[in-house]
Amino acid sequence: MFDHTKYRPFPAIQRPHRQWPNQTITAAPQWCAVDLRDGNQALMEPMNVIQKQKIWKLLVEMGFKHIEVGFPSASQTDFDFVRWLIEEDQIPEDVTIQVLVQARDHLIERTYESLIGAKQAIVHVYNSTSPVQRDKVFKMEKSGIIDIAKAGAEKVATEAAKYPNTQWTFQYSPESFSSTEIDFAIEVCNAVIDVWKPTENNKAIINLPATVECAGPNVFADQVETFCEHINRREAIIVSVHTHNDRGCAVAAAELAVMAGADRVEGTLMGNGERTGNMDIITMAMNLYSQGIDPKIDMSDAFKITKTVEECTRIPTHARHPWMGELVYTAFSGSHQDAIKKCLSIQDEDQPWDVAYLPINPEDIGRDYQSVIRVNSQSGKGGVAYMIERQFGIEMPRWMQIEVSQAVQTYTEQNECEVDAETIWSIFTEQFIHEQDTTRLTSFETQFEQGCEKIEANILIDQTIHHIRGEGHGVIEAFCEGLSTLQGKRIEIKQFEQTSMGRDRGAKALSMMHIQIDNEKYVSVAMHEDSVQSSINCILGALNQYQSNQKQAA
Numbered sequence: 001m002f003d004h005t006k007y008r009p010f011p012a013i014q015r016p017h018r019q020w021p022n023q024t025i026t027a028a029p030q031w032c033a034v035d036l037r038d039g040n041q042a043l044m045e046p047m048n049v050i051q052k053q054k055i056w057k058l059l060v061e062m063g064f065k066h067i068e069v070g071f072p073s074a075s076q077t078d079f080d081f082v083r084w085l086i087e088e089d090q091i092p093e094d095v096t097i098q099v100l101v102q103a104r105d106h107l108i109e110r111t112y113e114s115l116i117g118a119k120q121a122i123v124h125v126y127n128s129t130s131p132v133q134r135d136k137v138f139k140m141e142k143s144g145i146i147d148i149a150k151a152g153a154e155k156v157a158t159e160a161a162k163y164p165n166t167q168w169t170f171q172y173s174p175e176s177f178s179s180t181e182i183d184f185a186i187e188v189c190n191a192v193i194d195v196w197k198p199t200e201n202n203k204a205i206i207n208l209p210a211t212v213e214c215a216g217p218n219v220f221a222d223q224v225e226t227f228c229e230h231i232n233r234r235e236a237i238i239v240s241v242h243t244h245n246d247r248g249c250a251v252a253a254a255e256l257a258v259m260a261g262a263d264r265v266e267g268t269l270m271g272n273g274e275r276t277g278n279m280d281i282i283t284m285a286m287n288l289y290s291q292g293i294d295p296k297i298d299m300s301d302a303f304k305i306t307k308t309v310e311e312c313t314r315i316p317t318h319a320r321h322p323w324m325g326e327l328v329y330t331a332f333s334g335s336h337q338d339a340i341k342k343c344l345s346i347q348d349e350d351q352p353w354d355v356a357y358l359p360i361n362p363e364d365i366g367r368d369y370q371s372v373i374r375v376n377s378q379s380g381k382g383g384v385a386y387m388i389e390r391q392f393g394i395e396m397p398r399w400m401q402i403e404v405s406q407a408v409q410t411y412t413e414q415n416e417c418e419v420d421a422e423t424i425w426s427i428f429t430e431q432f433i434h435e436q437d438t439t440r441l442t443s444f445e446t447q448f449e450q451g452c453e454k455i456e457a458n459i460l461i462d463q464t465i466h467h468i469r470g471e472g473h474g475v476i477e478a479f480c481e482g483l484s485t486l487q488g489k490r491i492e493i494k495q496f497e498q499t500s501m502g503r504d505r506g507a508k509a510l511s512m513m514h515i516q517i518d519n520e521k522y523v524s525v526a527m528h529e530d531s532v533q534s535s536i537n538c539i540l541g542a543l544n545q546y547q548s549n550q551k552q553a554a
Helices: 035-041 049-062 076-087 105-114 131-137 142-161 182-196 217-230 250-259 281-290 302-313 334-346 381-392 398-415 421-432 475-487 531-553
Strands: 030-033 066-070 096-102 120-128 167-175 204-210 237-243 264-267 439-449 452-461 464-472 491-501 508-517 520-528
Touching: 030 237, 030 281, 035 049, 035 066, 049 066, 049 076, 049 302, 066 076, 066 120, 076 096, 076 105, 096 105, 105 120, 105 142, 120 131, 120 142, 120 204, 142 167, 142 182, 167 182, 182 204, 182 217, 204 217, 204 250, 204 264, 217 237, 217 250, 237 250, 250 264, 250 281, 264 281, 334 381, 381 398, 381 421, 398 421, 398 491, 398 508, 421 520, 439 475, 439 531, 452 475, 464 475, 475 491, 475 531, 491 531, 508 531, 520 531
Parallel strands: 030 066, 030 264, 066 096, 096 120, 120 167, 167 204, 204 237, 237 264
Antiparallel strands: 439 452, 452 464, 491 508, 508 520
Protein backbone atom coordinates (compact mmCIF):
# COMPACT_ATOMS: atom_id res chain seq x y z
CA MET A 1 0.00 0.00 0.00
CA PHE A 2 2.94 2.30 0.67
CA ASP A 3 3.91 2.59 -2.99
CA HIS A 4 6.23 5.42 -4.01
CA THR A 5 5.97 4.57 -7.71
CA LYS A 6 2.58 6.27 -7.99
CA TYR A 7 4.28 9.68 -7.56
CA ARG A 8 6.39 11.69 -9.99
CA PRO A 9 9.22 14.08 -9.19
CA PHE A 10 8.44 17.74 -9.75
CA PRO A 11 10.35 18.98 -12.82
CA ALA A 12 13.14 21.37 -12.00
CA ILE A 13 13.90 24.50 -14.01
CA GLN A 14 17.15 24.36 -15.93
CA ARG A 15 19.04 27.45 -14.77
CA PRO A 16 22.77 26.76 -15.08
CA HIS A 17 23.47 30.46 -14.48
CA ARG A 18 21.18 30.96 -11.49
CA GLN A 19 22.24 33.93 -9.38
CA TRP A 20 20.24 33.59 -6.16
CA PRO A 21 22.72 31.22 -4.42
CA ASN A 22 25.27 34.05 -4.47
CA GLN A 23 22.91 36.56 -2.87
CA THR A 24 22.48 37.37 0.82
CA ILE A 25 19.55 38.94 2.63
CA THR A 26 20.57 42.31 4.04
CA ALA A 27 17.16 43.86 4.81
CA ALA A 28 13.73 42.64 5.80
CA PRO A 29 11.15 42.23 3.01
CA GLN A 30 7.80 43.95 3.12
CA TRP A 31 5.57 41.81 5.33
CA CYS A 32 1.91 41.06 4.87
CA ALA A 33 0.19 39.21 7.72
CA VAL A 34 -2.69 37.02 6.52
CA ASP A 35 -3.79 35.65 9.93
CA LEU A 36 -7.25 37.19 9.60
CA ARG A 37 -7.90 35.61 6.21
CA ASP A 38 -5.77 32.63 5.22
CA GLY A 39 -5.07 31.75 8.82
CA ASN A 40 -8.70 32.16 9.82
CA GLN A 41 -10.14 30.03 7.02
CA ALA A 42 -7.93 27.12 8.12
CA LEU A 43 -9.35 26.97 11.66
CA MET A 44 -11.83 24.30 12.74
CA GLU A 45 -13.63 27.10 14.56
CA PRO A 46 -13.14 30.42 12.71
CA MET A 47 -12.44 33.44 14.87
CA ASN A 48 -15.30 35.39 16.36
CA VAL A 49 -15.36 39.19 16.35
CA ILE A 50 -13.51 39.57 19.65
CA GLN A 51 -10.76 37.18 18.55
CA LYS A 52 -10.37 38.99 15.23
CA GLN A 53 -10.05 42.28 17.06
CA LYS A 54 -7.36 40.81 19.32
CA ILE A 55 -5.32 39.55 16.37
CA TRP A 56 -5.77 42.88 14.58
CA LYS A 57 -4.57 44.80 17.62
CA LEU A 58 -1.54 42.53 18.01
CA LEU A 59 -0.55 42.86 14.35
CA VAL A 60 -0.79 46.64 14.49
CA GLU A 61 1.21 46.79 17.73
CA MET A 62 3.91 44.59 16.20
CA GLY A 63 4.26 47.06 13.34
CA PHE A 64 2.79 45.29 10.31
CA LYS A 65 2.00 47.74 7.50
CA HIS A 66 0.09 45.34 5.21
CA ILE A 67 -2.60 43.21 6.87
CA GLU A 68 -4.99 41.00 4.92
CA VAL A 69 -8.22 41.28 6.88
CA GLY A 70 -10.61 38.95 5.12
CA PHE A 71 -12.64 37.77 2.15
CA PRO A 72 -15.56 40.21 2.46
CA SER A 73 -17.39 39.06 -0.67
CA ALA A 74 -17.56 35.47 0.58
CA SER A 75 -18.36 36.03 4.25
CA GLN A 76 -20.72 38.41 6.00
CA THR A 77 -18.53 38.15 9.11
CA ASP A 78 -15.52 39.29 7.09
CA PHE A 79 -17.58 42.05 5.44
CA ASP A 80 -18.74 43.33 8.83
CA PHE A 81 -15.21 43.18 10.24
CA VAL A 82 -13.87 45.32 7.37
CA ARG A 83 -16.69 47.81 7.98
CA TRP A 84 -15.87 47.90 11.70
CA LEU A 85 -12.21 48.69 10.95
CA ILE A 86 -13.18 51.58 8.68
CA GLU A 87 -16.19 53.00 10.50
CA GLU A 88 -14.58 52.81 13.94
CA ASP A 89 -11.35 54.37 12.65
CA GLN A 90 -9.24 51.39 13.72
CA ILE A 91 -6.70 51.61 10.87
CA PRO A 92 -3.55 53.65 11.59
CA GLU A 93 -2.41 56.11 8.92
CA ASP A 94 0.59 53.96 7.96
CA VAL A 95 -1.31 50.65 7.75
CA THR A 96 -2.95 49.36 4.58
CA ILE A 97 -5.62 46.69 4.78
CA GLN A 98 -5.79 44.00 2.12
CA VAL A 99 -8.83 41.99 1.04
CA LEU A 100 -9.02 38.89 -1.11
CA VAL A 101 -11.47 38.25 -3.95
CA GLN A 102 -11.90 35.78 -6.79
CA ALA A 103 -11.84 37.12 -10.33
CA ARG A 104 -15.64 37.32 -10.60
CA ASP A 105 -17.56 40.53 -11.29
CA HIS A 106 -20.22 40.35 -8.56
CA LEU A 107 -17.66 39.36 -5.92
CA ILE A 108 -15.39 42.25 -6.90
CA GLU A 109 -18.30 44.68 -6.65
CA ARG A 110 -19.19 43.40 -3.18
CA THR A 111 -15.54 43.71 -2.13
CA TYR A 112 -15.42 47.39 -3.03
CA GLU A 113 -18.64 47.98 -1.09
CA SER A 114 -16.91 46.68 2.03
CA LEU A 115 -14.05 49.15 1.51
CA ILE A 116 -16.06 52.36 1.14
CA GLY A 117 -14.40 55.06 3.21
CA ALA A 118 -10.99 53.38 3.51
CA LYS A 119 -8.05 55.77 3.10
CA GLN A 120 -5.95 53.14 1.39
CA ALA A 121 -6.49 49.46 0.56
CA ILE A 122 -5.06 46.56 -1.42
CA VAL A 123 -7.52 44.59 -3.53
CA HIS A 124 -6.10 41.11 -4.03
CA VAL A 125 -7.65 39.24 -6.96
CA TYR A 126 -6.75 35.72 -8.02
CA ASN A 127 -7.57 32.78 -10.27
CA SER A 128 -6.09 29.29 -10.59
CA THR A 129 -3.49 28.62 -13.28
CA SER A 130 -1.95 25.18 -12.69
CA PRO A 131 -2.43 22.28 -15.13
CA VAL A 132 -4.42 20.18 -12.66
CA GLN A 133 -6.79 23.11 -12.02
CA ARG A 134 -7.10 23.92 -15.72
CA ASP A 135 -7.65 20.35 -16.85
CA LYS A 136 -9.61 18.75 -14.02
CA VAL A 137 -11.36 21.56 -12.14
CA PHE A 138 -12.17 24.27 -14.71
CA LYS A 139 -11.72 22.18 -17.87
CA MET A 140 -10.25 25.20 -19.68
CA GLU A 141 -7.47 25.87 -22.12
CA LYS A 142 -4.70 28.32 -21.22
CA SER A 143 -6.44 31.04 -23.21
CA GLY A 144 -9.54 30.74 -21.03
CA ILE A 145 -7.47 31.12 -17.86
CA ILE A 146 -5.83 34.25 -19.27
CA ASP A 147 -9.23 35.68 -20.15
CA ILE A 148 -10.43 35.18 -16.55
CA ALA A 149 -7.33 36.93 -15.20
CA LYS A 150 -7.66 39.87 -17.61
CA ALA A 151 -11.40 40.26 -16.95
CA GLY A 152 -10.79 40.23 -13.22
CA ALA A 153 -8.03 42.82 -13.53
CA GLU A 154 -10.24 45.07 -15.65
CA LYS A 155 -13.13 44.81 -13.20
CA VAL A 156 -10.85 45.62 -10.26
CA ALA A 157 -9.63 48.76 -12.05
CA THR A 158 -13.13 49.80 -13.12
CA GLU A 159 -14.56 49.50 -9.62
CA ALA A 160 -11.62 51.36 -8.11
CA ALA A 161 -12.35 54.33 -10.37
CA LYS A 162 -15.74 54.68 -8.68
CA TYR A 163 -14.04 55.46 -5.34
CA PRO A 164 -11.40 58.10 -6.10
CA ASN A 165 -10.97 59.12 -2.44
CA THR A 166 -9.26 55.85 -1.62
CA GLN A 167 -5.65 55.15 -2.54
CA TRP A 168 -5.87 51.77 -4.26
CA THR A 169 -3.19 49.16 -4.79
CA PHE A 170 -3.95 46.20 -7.05
CA GLN A 171 -2.60 42.73 -6.33
CA TYR A 172 -2.86 39.64 -8.49
CA SER A 173 -2.06 36.01 -7.62
CA PRO A 174 -1.81 33.18 -10.15
CA GLU A 175 -3.07 30.61 -7.65
CA SER A 176 -0.83 27.51 -7.48
CA PHE A 177 2.00 29.46 -9.11
CA SER A 178 4.54 26.90 -7.91
CA SER A 179 2.63 24.13 -9.75
CA THR A 180 2.18 26.18 -12.93
CA GLU A 181 4.51 26.05 -15.91
CA ILE A 182 6.78 29.05 -15.38
CA ASP A 183 6.31 30.38 -18.94
CA PHE A 184 2.55 30.30 -18.58
CA ALA A 185 2.63 31.93 -15.13
CA ILE A 186 4.65 34.78 -16.61
CA GLU A 187 2.24 35.04 -19.55
CA VAL A 188 -0.82 35.29 -17.31
CA CYS A 189 0.79 37.90 -15.04
CA ASN A 190 1.98 39.96 -17.99
CA ALA A 191 -1.60 40.00 -19.28
CA VAL A 192 -2.77 41.41 -15.95
CA ILE A 193 0.05 43.95 -15.89
CA ASP A 194 -0.90 45.10 -19.38
CA VAL A 195 -4.39 45.87 -18.04
CA TRP A 196 -3.25 47.75 -14.92
CA LYS A 197 -0.21 49.49 -16.47
CA PRO A 198 1.53 50.13 -13.13
CA THR A 199 4.30 52.70 -12.79
CA GLU A 200 7.19 53.21 -10.38
CA ASN A 201 5.05 55.74 -8.53
CA ASN A 202 1.95 53.54 -8.55
CA LYS A 203 3.13 49.95 -8.29
CA ALA A 204 1.09 46.77 -8.52
CA ILE A 205 1.75 43.64 -6.47
CA ILE A 206 2.16 40.30 -8.17
CA ASN A 207 1.94 37.59 -5.52
CA LEU A 208 3.44 34.17 -6.29
CA PRO A 209 1.83 31.48 -4.13
CA ALA A 210 3.25 28.06 -3.39
CA THR A 211 -0.37 27.10 -2.73
CA VAL A 212 0.82 23.54 -2.26
CA GLU A 213 4.53 23.08 -1.61
CA CYS A 214 5.38 20.52 -4.26
CA ALA A 215 9.17 20.82 -4.55
CA GLY A 216 12.21 21.95 -2.60
CA PRO A 217 12.82 25.61 -1.74
CA ASN A 218 15.63 25.74 -4.30
CA VAL A 219 13.14 24.94 -7.06
CA PHE A 220 10.82 27.70 -5.85
CA ALA A 221 13.77 30.12 -5.83
CA ASP A 222 14.51 29.19 -9.45
CA GLN A 223 10.87 29.87 -10.33
CA VAL A 224 10.92 33.28 -8.62
CA GLU A 225 14.23 34.29 -10.20
CA THR A 226 12.99 33.28 -13.66
CA PHE A 227 9.76 35.19 -13.07
CA CYS A 228 11.60 38.35 -11.98
CA GLU A 229 13.79 38.21 -15.08
CA HIS A 230 10.92 37.96 -17.57
CA ILE A 231 8.00 39.84 -16.05
CA ASN A 232 7.05 43.09 -17.77
CA ARG A 233 7.54 46.45 -16.02
CA ARG A 234 9.67 44.89 -13.29
CA GLU A 235 10.49 48.32 -11.86
CA ALA A 236 6.76 48.95 -11.35
CA ILE A 237 6.04 45.56 -9.75
CA ILE A 238 6.30 44.46 -6.13
CA VAL A 239 7.00 40.74 -6.33
CA SER A 240 5.40 39.00 -3.37
CA VAL A 241 5.52 35.34 -2.30
CA HIS A 242 3.07 33.28 -0.29
CA THR A 243 4.57 29.91 0.62
CA HIS A 244 2.88 26.96 2.30
CA ASN A 245 4.50 24.35 4.49
CA ASP A 246 3.47 21.00 3.01
CA ARG A 247 7.12 19.86 2.84
CA GLY A 248 8.10 21.75 5.99
CA CYS A 249 10.13 24.26 3.98
CA ALA A 250 7.87 27.33 3.80
CA VAL A 251 10.31 29.59 5.66
CA ALA A 252 13.28 28.35 3.64
CA ALA A 253 11.34 28.85 0.40
CA ALA A 254 10.44 32.42 1.37
CA GLU A 255 14.03 33.25 2.35
CA LEU A 256 15.43 31.84 -0.89
CA ALA A 257 12.70 33.65 -2.82
CA VAL A 258 13.87 36.95 -1.31
CA MET A 259 17.40 36.06 -2.40
CA ALA A 260 15.96 35.37 -5.86
CA GLY A 261 14.38 38.81 -6.13
CA ALA A 262 11.10 38.82 -4.18
CA ASP A 263 10.29 42.10 -2.40
CA ARG A 264 7.45 41.03 -0.15
CA VAL A 265 6.44 38.00 1.95
CA GLU A 266 2.98 36.93 3.07
CA GLY A 267 2.49 34.63 6.06
CA THR A 268 0.95 34.18 9.47
CA LEU A 269 2.12 34.48 13.06
CA MET A 270 3.36 31.06 14.20
CA GLY A 271 2.58 29.53 10.78
CA ASN A 272 -1.11 28.73 11.17
CA GLY A 273 -2.80 27.93 7.85
CA GLU A 274 -4.20 25.30 5.50
CA ARG A 275 -2.87 21.72 5.90
CA THR A 276 0.60 22.03 7.47
CA GLY A 277 0.35 25.79 7.57
CA ASN A 278 1.47 29.04 6.01
CA MET A 279 4.91 30.59 6.05
CA ASP A 280 5.69 31.46 9.69
CA ILE A 281 6.47 35.18 9.79
CA ILE A 282 7.76 34.96 13.37
CA THR A 283 10.32 32.33 12.40
CA MET A 284 11.54 34.14 9.30
CA ALA A 285 11.65 37.53 11.04
CA MET A 286 13.56 36.07 14.00
CA ASN A 287 15.93 34.36 11.57
CA LEU A 288 16.73 37.80 10.17
CA TYR A 289 17.02 39.32 13.65
CA SER A 290 19.54 36.65 14.69
CA GLN A 291 21.70 37.70 11.73
CA GLY A 292 21.79 41.35 12.79
CA ILE A 293 19.03 42.45 10.38
CA ASP A 294 16.21 44.70 11.57
CA PRO A 295 13.06 42.61 10.98
CA LYS A 296 10.85 45.75 11.00
CA ILE A 297 8.35 44.08 13.32
CA ASP A 298 8.42 44.00 17.12
CA MET A 299 8.74 40.51 18.65
CA SER A 300 10.01 41.60 22.07
CA ASP A 301 7.07 40.10 23.96
CA ALA A 302 7.06 36.39 23.08
CA PHE A 303 4.53 35.55 25.78
CA LYS A 304 2.00 38.08 24.50
CA ILE A 305 2.38 36.91 20.90
CA THR A 306 2.00 33.21 21.67
CA LYS A 307 -0.78 33.76 24.20
CA THR A 308 -2.84 35.89 21.79
CA VAL A 309 -2.39 33.48 18.87
CA GLU A 310 -3.29 30.51 21.07
CA GLU A 311 -6.41 32.23 22.41
CA CYS A 312 -7.62 33.24 18.95
CA THR A 313 -6.76 30.09 16.99
CA ARG A 314 -7.22 27.54 19.79
CA ILE A 315 -3.95 25.98 18.65
CA PRO A 316 -1.27 25.49 21.34
CA THR A 317 2.29 26.57 20.64
CA HIS A 318 4.60 23.59 20.34
CA ALA A 319 7.28 23.56 23.05
CA ARG A 320 9.93 23.29 20.31
CA HIS A 321 8.47 25.94 18.01
CA PRO A 322 11.39 27.92 16.53
CA TRP A 323 12.30 30.94 18.65
CA MET A 324 9.00 31.12 20.59
CA GLY A 325 8.55 27.61 22.04
CA GLU A 326 8.77 27.10 25.80
CA LEU A 327 11.82 24.85 25.58
CA VAL A 328 13.87 26.42 22.78
CA TYR A 329 16.19 28.29 25.17
CA THR A 330 16.41 25.36 27.57
CA ALA A 331 19.39 23.07 27.98
CA PHE A 332 18.99 19.68 29.66
CA SER A 333 22.32 18.26 28.53
CA GLY A 334 25.06 18.68 31.10
CA SER A 335 27.71 19.67 28.55
CA HIS A 336 25.34 22.25 27.03
CA GLN A 337 24.53 23.67 30.45
CA ASP A 338 28.18 23.96 31.37
CA ALA A 339 28.99 25.74 28.10
CA ILE A 340 26.07 28.17 28.52
CA LYS A 341 27.08 28.98 32.09
CA LYS A 342 30.68 29.68 31.13
CA CYS A 343 29.73 31.83 28.13
CA LEU A 344 27.16 33.86 30.07
CA SER A 345 29.66 34.59 32.82
CA ILE A 346 31.97 36.40 30.39
CA GLN A 347 29.48 37.82 27.86
CA ASP A 348 30.13 41.57 27.59
CA GLU A 349 27.04 43.73 27.04
CA ASP A 350 29.02 45.96 24.69
CA GLN A 351 30.15 43.09 22.46
CA PRO A 352 28.21 41.06 19.88
CA TRP A 353 26.24 38.21 21.40
CA ASP A 354 28.32 35.03 21.43
CA VAL A 355 26.95 32.36 23.76
CA ALA A 356 27.11 28.64 23.04
CA TYR A 357 23.75 27.04 22.22
CA LEU A 358 21.91 30.38 22.47
CA PRO A 359 21.71 32.04 19.03
CA ILE A 360 20.06 35.10 20.57
CA ASN A 361 19.73 36.62 24.02
CA PRO A 362 16.38 35.27 25.31
CA GLU A 363 15.82 38.57 27.13
CA ASP A 364 15.33 40.20 23.69
CA ILE A 365 11.94 38.52 23.41
CA GLY A 366 10.92 38.87 27.04
CA ARG A 367 12.36 35.66 28.41
CA ASP A 368 14.56 35.47 31.51
CA TYR A 369 17.51 33.28 32.27
CA GLN A 370 15.62 31.19 34.80
CA SER A 371 14.22 29.31 31.83
CA VAL A 372 17.52 28.89 30.05
CA ILE A 373 18.79 25.93 32.07
CA ARG A 374 16.55 23.20 33.40
CA VAL A 375 17.70 20.11 35.25
CA ASN A 376 16.66 16.47 34.97
CA SER A 377 18.44 13.11 35.13
CA GLN A 378 20.33 13.91 31.90
CA SER A 379 21.75 17.16 33.23
CA GLY A 380 25.28 17.77 34.44
CA LYS A 381 27.08 19.90 36.94
CA GLY A 382 26.91 23.03 34.82
CA GLY A 383 23.12 23.28 34.93
CA VAL A 384 22.91 22.62 38.66
CA ALA A 385 25.66 25.14 39.37
CA TYR A 386 24.03 27.75 37.16
CA MET A 387 20.68 27.47 38.90
CA ILE A 388 22.20 27.69 42.39
CA GLU A 389 24.30 30.67 41.39
CA ARG A 390 21.44 32.45 39.62
CA GLN A 391 18.85 31.82 42.32
CA PHE A 392 20.94 32.00 45.51
CA GLY A 393 24.13 33.83 44.51
CA ILE A 394 26.39 30.91 45.40
CA GLU A 395 29.30 30.24 43.07
CA MET A 396 30.51 26.71 43.71
CA PRO A 397 33.99 25.39 42.89
CA ARG A 398 34.18 22.58 40.37
CA TRP A 399 34.68 19.82 42.94
CA MET A 400 31.54 20.97 44.78
CA GLN A 401 29.58 21.20 41.54
CA ILE A 402 30.34 17.52 40.93
CA GLU A 403 29.14 16.53 44.40
CA VAL A 404 25.91 18.50 44.17
CA SER A 405 25.11 17.37 40.62
CA GLN A 406 25.54 13.73 41.65
CA ALA A 407 23.10 14.23 44.53
CA VAL A 408 20.62 15.95 42.20
CA GLN A 409 20.97 13.25 39.54
CA THR A 410 20.26 10.55 42.13
CA TYR A 411 17.11 12.43 43.17
CA THR A 412 15.86 12.94 39.60
CA GLU A 413 16.50 9.31 38.66
CA GLN A 414 14.70 8.00 41.74
CA ASN A 415 11.74 10.33 41.25
CA GLU A 416 11.81 10.38 37.41
CA CYS A 417 11.36 14.12 37.36
CA GLU A 418 12.73 17.53 36.51
CA VAL A 419 13.80 19.74 39.41
CA ASP A 420 13.60 23.51 39.88
CA ALA A 421 15.98 25.76 41.79
CA GLU A 422 14.07 25.41 45.07
CA THR A 423 14.20 21.62 44.89
CA ILE A 424 17.91 21.71 44.08
CA TRP A 425 18.47 23.91 47.13
CA SER A 426 16.48 21.49 49.28
CA ILE A 427 18.64 18.59 48.05
CA PHE A 428 21.75 20.69 48.64
CA THR A 429 20.94 21.52 52.26
CA GLU A 430 19.61 18.06 53.15
CA GLN A 431 22.61 16.29 51.67
CA PHE A 432 25.45 18.49 52.89
CA ILE A 433 24.39 20.57 55.92
CA HIS A 434 24.66 18.58 59.17
CA GLU A 435 25.95 21.21 61.56
CA GLN A 436 23.06 20.98 64.07
CA ASP A 437 23.14 17.21 64.60
CA THR A 438 24.67 15.36 67.60
CA THR A 439 27.87 17.44 67.64
CA ARG A 440 27.86 21.23 67.62
CA LEU A 441 29.92 24.24 68.68
CA THR A 442 28.93 26.13 71.84
CA SER A 443 31.81 28.65 72.11
CA PHE A 444 35.35 29.34 70.91
CA GLU A 445 38.25 31.77 71.27
CA THR A 446 41.21 32.29 68.97
CA GLN A 447 44.62 33.80 69.60
CA PHE A 448 47.55 34.49 67.28
CA GLU A 449 51.01 34.12 68.86
CA GLN A 450 54.45 33.89 67.26
CA GLY A 451 53.13 33.15 63.78
CA CYS A 452 50.80 30.44 65.04
CA GLU A 453 46.99 30.39 65.32
CA LYS A 454 45.63 28.92 68.55
CA ILE A 455 42.05 27.99 69.37
CA GLU A 456 40.13 26.90 72.42
CA ALA A 457 36.61 25.70 71.87
CA ASN A 458 33.75 23.98 73.61
CA ILE A 459 31.73 21.48 71.62
CA LEU A 460 28.65 19.56 72.61
CA ILE A 461 28.72 15.85 71.80
CA ASP A 462 25.69 13.77 72.83
CA GLN A 463 24.69 16.31 75.49
CA THR A 464 28.23 16.46 76.98
CA ILE A 465 30.51 19.51 76.71
CA HIS A 466 34.05 18.76 75.58
CA HIS A 467 36.89 21.29 75.66
CA ILE A 468 39.51 21.21 72.93
CA ARG A 469 42.74 23.06 72.23
CA GLY A 470 44.66 23.19 69.00
CA GLU A 471 47.17 25.19 67.01
CA GLY A 472 48.24 25.49 63.41
CA HIS A 473 48.92 27.83 60.52
CA GLY A 474 45.27 28.95 60.55
CA VAL A 475 42.13 28.62 62.59
CA ILE A 476 40.81 25.72 60.52
CA GLU A 477 44.04 23.74 60.87
CA ALA A 478 44.16 24.53 64.60
CA PHE A 479 40.59 23.36 65.13
CA CYS A 480 41.17 20.15 63.15
CA GLU A 481 44.28 19.44 65.24
CA GLY A 482 42.34 19.86 68.51
CA LEU A 483 39.35 17.86 67.23
CA SER A 484 41.62 15.05 65.99
CA THR A 485 43.20 14.80 69.44
CA LEU A 486 39.78 14.65 71.13
CA GLN A 487 38.36 12.06 68.73
CA GLY A 488 41.53 10.04 68.34
CA LYS A 489 41.05 10.16 64.59
CA ARG A 490 42.87 11.91 61.75
CA ILE A 491 40.74 14.82 60.41
CA GLU A 492 42.17 16.42 57.26
CA ILE A 493 40.82 19.21 54.99
CA LYS A 494 41.26 18.29 51.31
CA GLN A 495 39.23 21.08 49.68
CA PHE A 496 37.89 24.30 51.14
CA GLU A 497 35.91 27.17 49.65
CA GLN A 498 34.10 30.02 51.36
CA THR A 499 31.81 32.56 49.75
CA SER A 500 29.33 35.22 50.80
CA MET A 501 25.60 34.65 50.41
CA GLY A 502 24.77 38.20 49.41
CA ARG A 503 26.49 41.58 49.35
CA ASP A 504 25.19 43.39 52.43
CA ARG A 505 26.94 43.49 55.80
CA GLY A 506 24.59 40.92 57.30
CA ALA A 507 25.24 38.36 54.58
CA LYS A 508 26.11 34.89 55.79
CA ALA A 509 29.39 33.17 55.01
CA LEU A 510 28.92 29.81 53.30
CA SER A 511 31.70 27.27 53.76
CA MET A 512 32.15 24.17 51.60
CA MET A 513 34.65 21.46 52.53
CA HIS A 514 35.86 18.11 51.32
CA ILE A 515 37.11 16.45 54.53
CA GLN A 516 38.72 13.10 55.23
CA ILE A 517 38.11 11.40 58.59
CA ASP A 518 40.11 8.20 59.00
CA ASN A 519 40.58 8.25 55.20
CA GLU A 520 36.84 8.37 54.58
CA LYS A 521 35.54 11.20 52.36
CA TYR A 522 32.87 13.63 53.58
CA VAL A 523 31.52 16.74 51.91
CA SER A 524 30.07 19.33 54.26
CA VAL A 525 28.47 22.77 54.00
CA ALA A 526 27.73 25.33 56.72
CA MET A 527 26.37 28.86 56.92
CA HIS A 528 26.91 31.49 59.62
CA GLU A 529 27.19 35.26 60.01
CA ASP A 530 30.75 34.77 61.34
CA SER A 531 33.13 33.37 58.73
CA VAL A 532 35.28 31.51 61.31
CA GLN A 533 32.30 29.86 62.97
CA SER A 534 30.97 28.96 59.51
CA SER A 535 34.22 27.07 58.86
CA ILE A 536 34.15 25.33 62.27
CA ASN A 537 30.52 24.32 61.78
CA CYS A 538 31.45 22.89 58.39
CA ILE A 539 34.07 20.62 60.01
CA LEU A 540 31.62 19.54 62.70
CA GLY A 541 29.04 18.81 60.00
CA ALA A 542 31.47 16.31 58.46
CA LEU A 543 32.05 14.80 61.90
CA ASN A 544 28.29 14.42 62.33
CA GLN A 545 28.12 12.50 59.04
CA TYR A 546 30.99 10.27 60.18
CA GLN A 547 29.34 9.56 63.54
CA SER A 548 26.04 8.78 61.84
CA ASN A 549 27.75 6.28 59.55
CA GLN A 550 29.48 4.65 62.54
CA LYS A 551 26.17 4.21 64.36
CA GLN A 552 24.52 2.72 61.27
CA ALA A 553 27.44 0.30 60.82
CA ALA A 554 27.20 -0.77 64.48
